[in-house]
Amino acid sequence: MMPGGLSRSRKATPEIQAIADKVRPQLEEQTNKKYEKFEAIEYKSQVVAGQNYFIKMDIGCGGFLHIKxxxxxxxxxxxxLDGYQANKNKNDELTYF
Incomplete structure (x- = not known):
């Protein structure tokens, strides 16, 4: 992968779920919501001055979020947590935000 570019989409692993779980409290504080379901589905990564992970999260009841x-x-x-996008669906592509 070229530095700065997004990787291809990959199926979420336990490591990706652990990253999502680490930023979950920040997300819940920003959205003022508690998510009963918070399951990483897929992700893309980006090498910057560190590492970005864009992760598609299944939050239950047909709802999805993209988190960075x-x-x-x-x-x-x-x-x-470096950002999030709400009101996503299962088929929405992970893109840079």
Missing amino acids: AFRGISKEDDWQ
């Missing part, structure tokens, strides 16, 4: 999680270069950097 970022971690800097330093080992001490923790995952941060």
